Amino acid sequence: MAHEVKGVIARAKGDEVEVTTVLVPDPGPGEALVRVQACGVCHTDLHYREGGIGTDFPYLLGHEAAGLVESVGNDVTDLEPGDFVILNWRAVCGQCRACRRGRPWYCFATHNATQKMTLADGTALSPALGIGAFAEKTLVAAGQCTKVSAQIRPEVAGLLGCGVMAGLGAALNTAQVSRGDSVAVIGCGGVGSAAVLGASLAGARTIIAVDIDDRKLEWARQFGATHVINSREADPVEGIRELTDQNGADVVIEAIGRPETYQQAFYARDLAGTVVLVGVPTPDMRLELPLLDFFGRGGSLKSSWYGDCLPSRDFPMLVDLHLQGRLPLEKFVSETIGLGAVEEAFAKMHRGEVLRSVVLL
Numbered sequence: 001m002a003h004e005v006k007g008v009i010a011r012a013k014g015d016e017v018e019v020t021t022v023l024v025p026d027p028g029p030g031e032a033l034v035r036v037q038a039c040g041v042c043h044t045d046l047h048y049r050e051g052g053i054g055t056d057f058p059y060l061l062g063h064e065a066a067g068l069v070e071s072v073g074n075d076v077t078d079l080e081p082g083d084f085v086i087l088n089w090r091a092v093c094g095q096c097r098a099c100r101r102g103r104p105w106y107c108f109a110t111h112n113a114t115q116k117m118t119l120a121d122g123t124a125l126s127p128a129l130g131i132g133a134f135a136e137k138t139l140v141a142a143g144q145c146t147k148v149s150a151q152i153r154p155e156v157a158g159l160l161g162c163g164v165m166a167g168l169g170a171a172l173n174t175a176q177v178s179r180g181d182s183v184a185v186i187g188c189g190g191v192g193s194a195a196v197l198g199a200s201l202a203g204a205r206t207i208i209a210v211d212i213d214d215r216k217l218e219w220a221r222q223f224g225a226t227h228v229i230n231s232r233e234a235d236p237v238e239g240i241r242e243l244t245d246q247n248g249a250d251v252v253i254e255a256i257g258r259p260e261t262y263q264q265a266f267y268a269r270d271l272a273g274t275v276v277l278v279g280v281p282t283p284d285m286r287l288e289l290p291l292l293d294f295f296g297r298g299g300s301l302k303s304s305w306y307g308d309c310l311p312s313r314d315f316p317m318l319v320d321l322h323l324q325g326r327l328p329l330e331k332f333v334s335e336t337i338g339l340g341a342v343e344e345a346f347a348k349m350h351r352g353e354v355l356r357s358v359v360l361l
């Protein structure tokens with residue numbers, strides 16, 4: 001029997017999102033039905049509705065979520081009704097070439113639910129990142145549910161499902177920041193601020209936050225930035241060099257996804273340093289740099305997909321650090337809202353007024 005719930009959909013490219021009735025099937029083999037408690041508003045949701053990710057409208061938006069397992073398919077043994085879970089979009093398959101090589105955080109064939117959620121008239125919905133959690137209930141692959149301690153508040157936990165994990169993981173997993181490093185983060189929205197926090201957690205000695213918005217720089221300080229640079233007012237490459245004995249930073253994390261800021265990251269790192277690109281560029285963007293500089297400056301140029309996280313390894317650990325008071329994830333929650341306020345939250349995100357608006361259900 002299908003469950004009739006309220007959900008937020010993008011019906012067509014550019015249309016304002018709307019709350020409507022969604023039919024969610026009972027879980028079949030390998031699936032789990034989750035009662036969503038909280039779901040953050042992420043740029044990717046906005047990209048879906050603007051047609052920037054695909055054309056499989058209508059989309060059921062929302063993917064940064066936490067909630068309670070309501071029921072599971074009859075072959076699912078590692079989850080049970082009542083479990084508190086964070087949803088992830090990396091349910092590793094265990095069989096692809098990345099998984100077989102022992103690098104499941106690169107899994108190329110991650111699982112999603114097989115059955116479709118639909119509109120009342122039977123139109124199949126495309127769930128954002130295979131999740132679709134701006135809805136009272138959603139259907140996912142069981143592997144998309146990561147069980148964590150139920151002590152954490154849902155609106156905080158859900159953030160680990162996407163943007164905050166991407167930033168924390170860019171510093172901790174991809175860059176492998178370690179004690180004493182100098183780290184610069186260019187772009188301090190939700191993702192960049194989480195990278196600042198990750199660098200701080202790892203024991204970086206100098207953490208330089210770069211943004212064009214003073215509000216963001218103030219927030220970055222609260223997450224552990226030791227220095228800030230407003231790159232509208234000062235050259236960030238020179239600024240980062242000055243703060244690192246003219247050497248450049250050991251690690252520079254680009255959390256915007258633009259050629260000009262990537263170029264800043266490239267030249268603001270020390271010789272043999274590491275650049276991590278976690279911001280997502282658009283298909284039209286191009287980068288032109290002297291090839292000799294790539295060779296001559298050595299080191300490592302990486303990109304970070306979803307913070308190279310392994311949900312089963314990272315989510316419970318980060319939740320525990322939060323519960324111990326060592327990871328102030330609650331500071332990312334700028335406001336909590338209802339399902340009907342997602343469109344307004346997009347506008348606030350666009351104006352840079354929030355780190356995260358989180359829908360409470």
Ligand code: APR
Nearest residue numbers: 187188189190191192211212213216255256257278279280
């Ligand atoms: N120089 C410095 N900072 C900039 C510049 C620039 N030229 N342009 C924008 N910024 C800052 C903004 O002021 C903002 O604080 O970059 C930050 C971007 O943050 P958000 O828009 O809040 O985006 P966020 O959710 O953090 O995601 C950043 O990571 O996962 C990806 O798709 C995501 O590409 C996006 C990026």
Ligand code: ZN
Nearest residue numbers: 093096099107
């Ligand atoms: Zn795999």
Ligand code: ZN
Nearest residue numbers: 042044162163
């Ligand atoms: Zn996201």
